[in-house]
Amino acid sequence: MQPGKRLVGKVAIVTGGASGIGAETARMFAQHGAKVLLTDSNAALGKSVAKEITDTGGTAMFATQDVRDEAQWAATVAQAEKSYGRLDILCNIAGISGRDPKLNIQTTVTAGPRLAEQTLEQWNRVMEINATGVFLGTKAAIAAMQRAGGGSIINISSICGIIGSHANAAYHASKGAVRIFSKAAAIQYAPDKIRVNSVHPGFVDTPMTRPGHSNPEVAKYRLDVTPLGRFGTPADIAAGCLYLACDESSWVTGSELVIDGGMTAN
Ligand SMILES: NC(=O)c1ccc[n+]([C@@H]2O[C@H](COP(=O)([O-])OP(=O)(O)OC[C@H]3O[C@@H](n4cnc5c(N)ncnc54)[C@H](O)[C@@H]3O)[C@@H](O)[C@H]2O)c1
Numbered sequence: 001m002q003p004g005k006r007l008v009g010k011v012a013i014v015t016g017g018a019s020g021i022g023a024e025t026a027r028m029f030a031q032h033g034a035k036v037l038l039t040d041s042n043a044a045l046g047k048s049v050a051k052e053i054t055d056t057g058g059t060a061m062f063a064t065q066d067v068r069d070e071a072q073w074a075a076t077v078a079q080a081e082k083s084y085g086r087l088d089i090l091c092n093i094a095g096i097s098g099r100d101p102k103l104n105i106q107t108t109v110t111a112g113p114r115l116a117e118q119t120l121e122q123w124n125r126v127m128e129i130n131a132t133g134v135f136l137g138t139k140a141a142i143a144a145m146q147r148a149g150g151g152s153i154i155n156i157s158s159i160c161g162i163i164g165s166h167a168n169a170a171y172h173a174s175k176g177a178v179r180i181f182s183k184a185a186a187i188q189y190a191p192d193k194i195r196v197n198s199v200h201p202g203f204v205d206t207p208m209t210r211p212g213h214s215n216p217e218v219a220k221y222r223l224d225v226t227p228l229g230r231f232g233t234p235a236d237i238a239a240g241c242l243y244l245a246c247d248e249s250s251w252v253t254g255s256e257l258v259i260d261g262g263m264t265a266n
Helices: 020-031 043-055 070-084 120-148 169-192 216-224 234-245
Strands: 011-015 035-040 059-064 089-092 151-156 194-201 256-259
Touching: 011 020, 011 070, 011 120, 020 035, 020 043, 020 059, 020 089, 020 234, 035 043, 035 070, 043 059, 059 070, 070 120, 089 120, 089 234, 120 151, 120 169, 120 194, 151 169, 151 234, 169 194, 194 234, 234 256
Parallel strands: 011 035, 011 089, 035 059, 089 151, 151 194, 194 256
Antiparallel strands: none
16 A cells, blocks of 8 residues: 555445535545546536546546436446446445425524424435435445455445434434444455445535535534534545545444544533
8 A cells, every 4th residue: 555545456436426525535535546436316516526536637437326226236336347347445425414495494403304294205215315325335336346355335324323313313214224234234244355334424514514504503503512613524524434445444344433523422
């Protein structure tokens, strides 16, 4: 491993790569020498992130993908192997908060919808993208990682996968599912040297959180419960993904990396 180049020779798929934490993770992986296939349902933004990476000397390409679609997962993994020869890293980052803008203009610290107002359709959408998408991605990557002799799967959960709050219960449920799914997958595939870990960001400044954080009352509440006193940046989370992706973490599997400014230590 060259200093400052912790992913040389590795091939990574990063979902949610068009925005926020996913875009920064794709950039950081490429800076560290990985060849990156970044995917997202937002093609325009995703293409611009891939172009930015290649324009600055990195290796990356973009593919449109809905993480809920099993056939698209097969195609994505096939594209990584065909274009870059192997698959070493899968970072499942795509996700939604599930807030219904009509029900939840976030005017208070109590994010909705509350359970009694939550429709089955809203619940299913959050679970399908945030939890089923992670299952389908992990499933699709296994054979390719076995061919590569091992790999690292990094599943983005949340502090909401560890603790409860007033926020959307479907979001909590989906992120809790990611946490414990990752441990089960880690145990099943440890003999194949495929590591599976979850990452648990606290309040990070991204397009997902901006509608809430632009309300001073919400921002103040969230900063007050974050001992380090600032919002996380996408780079704070990408750095954790980088550690779990590279060989420095070769003895780490089934773990949960909390990156939250101390929020859940309270
Ligand atoms: N921002 C935070 O404070 C925070 C905290 C904890 C966890 N997370 C998690 O981090 C991940 C990234 O969030 P972010 O804050 O960068 O948000 P973001 O909205 O900036 O990025 C999410 C990306 O996922 C993509 N996406 C949504 N549905 C998709 C689908 N069906 N198929 C493919 N792509 C899809 C979106 O197009 C978007 O580019 C999410 O899983 C989120 O739940 C974020």
